[in-house]
Amino acid sequence: MVRLTRAQQQQRTRAAVLVAARQEFAQYGYGEAKIDRIAERAELTRGAVYSNFAGKRALYLAVLADTAERARLDAEPPPEPPDSVAGALGAFARVWLERLPLAGDTPGSGHLQLRSLSGVVDTEPARAALAELVSLEALLLALALEPDTALRTRTVRVAGLALTLLHGAAALAENAPGAGDPFDLARAAEHLAGISLSNDAEPAHLAYVGPARPAEDEWAAPHGLRDEIDGRRVDLDDDGVVVVLGVRRLSAADEAVRSARRRDKVTLVVVTSDPAEIGRLARLRIVDLVACLRRVFAAGELPRLRVVFDDGGTVAAAVGQGSVDDFTEVAVRVRDGLIVARADGRGAGHAVAAGPVRPRKAVEPPPRPGAS
Incomplete structure (x- = not known):
């Protein structure tokens, strides 16, 4: 035995x-x-x-997260990805709407099918975290909609409107299964691509964000982490920007991505003081969204932002953040195995991503044999 x-x-x-x-x-x-x-x-x-x-809520979120993870693993890219933002929004809506319960479904099966959070997100910290997660979801969808252009505020807002439409339809269908025509909703999502919105504008507080602090600290890159976007191992030894955000500051990821240089590798590290519940809620929402994205967009069109969950606090410790909570906001720029810039507090990701990048160290040639 x-x-x-x-x-x-x-x-x-x-x-x-x-x-x-x-x-x-x-x-x-x-x-x-x-x-x-x-x-x-x-x-x-x-x-x-x-x-x-820890309790029924944590267990329920674990079940939903496990369901979403299975869906992500099973997701396959389409044979012909959409060739326009409108087409992509419609295709995303159709995939997303598959979760809606049909007329005749029992409330229980509908809850799991919907990834229902009714009665689950009933505390102020969880509600605040969910609002920030919606902002991050809109950012990820926007990055997939226009992968080859600079991120525009308008695209993020359109993505947010599409998600608002879909979540509203889900809330209605949960209480009235069969309500709402999925084909009409998908067409409505397509039309959002042409909606008239005000011009892009930077968040007002960015004008008051101070510059990142220069540094020259050894970078002990943590290992064993996974990118939630592509499911692969994350190599934080790469040059780039690492932004550690608490779940109640996730909307700041938009600032970091928008400020980063085209070739920068930007890694968002999500932390929380409550990994058992709010951490699982965050993982559920991101993994669930990615499962839908992978069925609509080709692998090369998935968001270029890397998303990592740091439940053990290893990345936060590596950047010098001794403790984390839901409001944590700290960022570093890594180059040649060193942390070369740091910032913390509101706007940290923007400060590091937008700051100057020092030139690479010149590599001195080895001395010639016999040289004095």
Whole structure:
């Protein structure tokens, strides 16, 4: 008989809890689900469930995040990607709307199908984080819509309007399954590409952001991280800009991306003081969005922004941020294995990305043999 290690046994227990929880939430929805029934379904004790998840909310978010991750892994790019912003918005809407429950669906299956957060996001920190996540989702969609041009405020706003339309349709369909014609909604999303909006303008506070501080510190790049956009390992040894943002400052990612040079590699590192719940909420939303993007856009058209979740705080520590919370905002520029610029506080990403870049160090040739 093979004896499992403690880590293997914990992994098996966690998997059993997720399977049981998925069945419970599908049958009863979030509000009526019970931890006792989940434990019974998994043939475990109530304590075993709580040893892996802090509570019902954390467990529900874990189930949804696991569902979104599976969808991302299964997502395949289209044979012919859209050739216009309008076409891309329509295609994205059609993929996104597949989650809407149909007439006759039970409330429970509709909740899981919708990635419903009804009754889940019921605290001020979670609501504030969700608002910031919507801003980040709009940024990521905008970067996919126009991958070969400089980021425009108008495109981000159009992407935000499209997401508002889709989330509104989802909220209606959750309470009235079958309401709203998906084809009409997709056509409406297409028309947003031509909507008249005011001219681009920089956020007013950027005029008051001070310059980044020059530095020459060793960069101990953390390893074992994953880019949530393409699912691959992230190599932070590369030259570029690293921006660490708490979940209540994620809208500042727009400033960093807009200010960065065309060839800069920009990495957004998401941190939170509550990884069990708000961290899972953030991961769910981003992974779910990426799963849709990957079915609409070719791999080369996915957002060039790299997104990393730093639950262990390793990246934050590497940039010199001893502790993090939901309002953290710190950025560094990395070049030749050194941190060459730093900034923290409001506008940190903009300050580092827009600041001057020192020239590379000249490499001195080795001395000639016999030279004195």
